[in-house]
Amino acid sequence: MTGPGSWDGRGTAGLAPAAPRPWPPATLPAKRSKVELIKENSNFLRFPLREELETEAPNINESAVQLIKFHGSYQQADRDVRSGKAYQFMLRTKQPAGIVTNQLYKVMDDLADEFGSGTLRLTTRQTFQLHGVLKHNLKTVMSTIIKNMGSTLGACGDVNRNVLAPAAPFKNRKDYLYAVEAADKLAALLAPQAGSYYDLWVDGEKVMSAEPPDVTQARNDNSHGTNFEGSPEPIYGTQFLPRKFKIAVTVPSDNSVDILTNDIGVVTIVNEADELQGYNIYVGGGMGRTHRIETSFPRLAEPLGYVSKDDLLHAVKAIVATQRDYGRRDDRRQARMKYLVHDWGIDKFRSVVESYYGKQFETFQTLPPWKFESYLGWHEQGDGKLFFGVHVDNGRIKGDAKKTLREIIESYQLSVRLTPNQNLILCDIRPSWKSRITKTLAQVGLLAPRHIDSLNLTSMACPALPLCPLAIAEAERGIPSILKRIRAMFDKVGLKEADSMVVRVTGCPNGCARPYMAELGLVGDGANSYQIWLGGTANQTRLAQTFMEKVKIQDFERVLEPLFYLWKARRTSEESFGDFTMRMVLLIQMPGIVAE
Structure with a gap:
């Protein structure tokens, strides 16, 4: 039924489609949000x-x-x-x-x-x-x-x-x-x-440019x-x-x-x-x-x-x-x-x-394997100039780092690109400026990637508390201490700096920081409490799986340390944490884990 003010299945009142389709949408549903x-x-x-x-x-x-x-x-x-x-x-x-x-x-x-x-x-x-x-x-x-x-x-x-x-x-x-x-x-x-x-x-x-x-x-x-x-x-x-x-x-x-x-x-x-x-x-x-x-x-x-x-x-x-x-x-x-x-x-x-x-899709073309690219550090643009990928902890630009970035961008007339991993790329840098910019950034803690803990380089967190109304646990404010605790656990079990993994934390299950793709995803499920997701990949091509729920933040060592011991002891050569947990740990009942 259509008419003035009625639902015609197209999301508006009284406007019929210009051409018939073989699967017409349903008429007005019994309930709309x-x-x-x-x-x-x-x-x-x-x-x-x-x-x-x-x-x-x-x-x-x-x-x-x-x-x-x-x-x-x-x-x-x-x-x-x-x-x-x-x-x-x-x-x-x-x-x-x-x-x-x-x-x-x-x-x-x-x-x-x-x-x-x-x-x-x-x-x-x-x-x-x-x-x-x-x-x-x-x-x-x-x-x-x-x-x-x-x-x-x-x-x-x-x-x-x-x-x-891609921001590059x-x-x-x-x-x-x-x-x-x-x-x-x-x-x-x-x-x-x-x-x-x-x-x-x-x-x-209308302040806008003409479209193609x-x-x-x-x-x-x-x-x-x-x-x-x-x-x-x-x-x-x-x-x-x-x-x-x-x-x-x-x-x-x-x-x-x-x-x-x-x-x-x-x-x-x-x-x-x-x-x-x-x-x-x-x-x-x-x-x-x-x-x-x-x-x-x-x-x-x-x-x-x-x-x-x-x-x-x-x-x-x-x-x-x-x-x-x-x-x-x-x-x-x-x-x-x-x-x-x-x-x-x-x-x-x-x-x-x-x-x-109005056409049929052609056959999907074969693609090479996916690889995660951060574009952090120094790279050549291909036009004689350089770009520098700046790691920004959890995407928050503040304090002296904010002031210094502004000064560099303004002084050198640089354009900027933002990355999907909460980082920032300074573009169009002349090679002669490289050392000065590197030194200036380092003075406010914006370091080249080789000087940053590898856990931090690939981690992400959503803003969560105190502003997001959906947040039920900390994310941005909590992840710095969480990563330090994970690094301490790595050191305790004998894992090396190169033994890193992708960690993502969100304050609620909506997943704005994409925790379900992480090798270790922490998803807020209560006050100071998180679901633990395991098994994603470094190249972001596999969903993680739920491992435990309602893990209090003070219990992370009790839960994660045995997993890290198992990873070190039982992994195959160069096996990532995500691949290892997907292969083994999800098959083990937590009470039966014995640190070896």
Whole structure:
């Protein structure tokens, strides 16, 4: 049944698809989540956010809280403050491939000091997070970012998030350049179009560069029923997507982007002459889950197929339309695309996507093994200049390190790239500057990787307490001492510096730091309590498995030390901790472990 105000299965009222499809979505479900109704009645993300921003209250109401996410902000409260709610806002930027101009970096650094908490945070999706912004300063901060060629649009909310690509600024590697170009175009294709972002934050002024013609053409193409004809949001409609959506682009073998954890993974394929041929596409990855809900789980993406170089935008749009129309609208826990792929199976999912795409996918191309690349330390760019990957503990830039980074970036007019591992790359460095920059960074503890504990180099943690409302345990504030304790355990059992592993810690099961891919993942499941996940790989290609639950932080040595003894005593030559635990330890009942 369709008509004014009714549900037509396409996520908006009274707008029929332009072309029939063989699997029409169900009509109005018996129950839709509260967020669905908020989106539908928001006038494309405007109401009641605009009205709430104009009140004197330090916070906004629940409907506005849901809408401001699409604009790139979360309302938070400092949970360390016990007397009342200390409301503030977190802003997240959006820049494909983590590319940050010299101007934008300086602006973000200034905003952190003037309107934020005095720190910048680098995220696992190559963006900045600015914490501590008060409501009455939101418009000033947002408009400043926009007018300096930055953006927060779509950094949160039920839309495509920041598109990842390898952060290495290689100028002589066409495959890397193709990956960045694809990330840029996919981000532009799937950005919200209705204009509320510019209406609210810069009074309707559209401060943006022209998009490539092929992006405009792909967005407007409705030959296979992917669009809402005549809508300000041709792809998203009034309901937008059922949940958040994540895309990463990379080149064969480079898994610096955790490719298999994304809703869509794209791999550039070039020929022997470095000419772009097409793209492999993965679908169905995702990390989020809920404790004690067996129907929620982390999942790796799987191959969907291959498309030619001219078809990527249309293929990705078809995948997004499939998730939009068939993803769960009644239960947000089940609304990510990974559950749709899991429930249908890859063959049915491919068939439905092909009905929107208008073509069949070609055979997935053979790829070499994946390798994790951190790009820390000094590297050649390929144009006579260098880049330096700076390790930033848990992505938090603060204090003297923040001041020194700003001085270097400003003095040498450097551009910056953010990595998916919470680090930062200084680009376009002349060889003659290398020694001075190295020395200056070292003076504030920003050392070359050979001087940093190997456990720290690959670890990650989410912000968690005190600001994230979902956190139930420490992560960013807790991981420094956790890594020191692990190193002490290594020393006690006789493991060497080279015997490292990937450690990731999150304060809740949503998995923002991707703990389910770690060799040792710690997932908050109570106050000072964690689930322990074991068995991931250093190249991020295998899911870890739950080993123990409700392990108090003071009991880590009792639980982990026997595992490290076993690893040292029973591993095969060069066997990693993740491979060892997947092979052996998960088969052993914990009470029966004997340290040898």
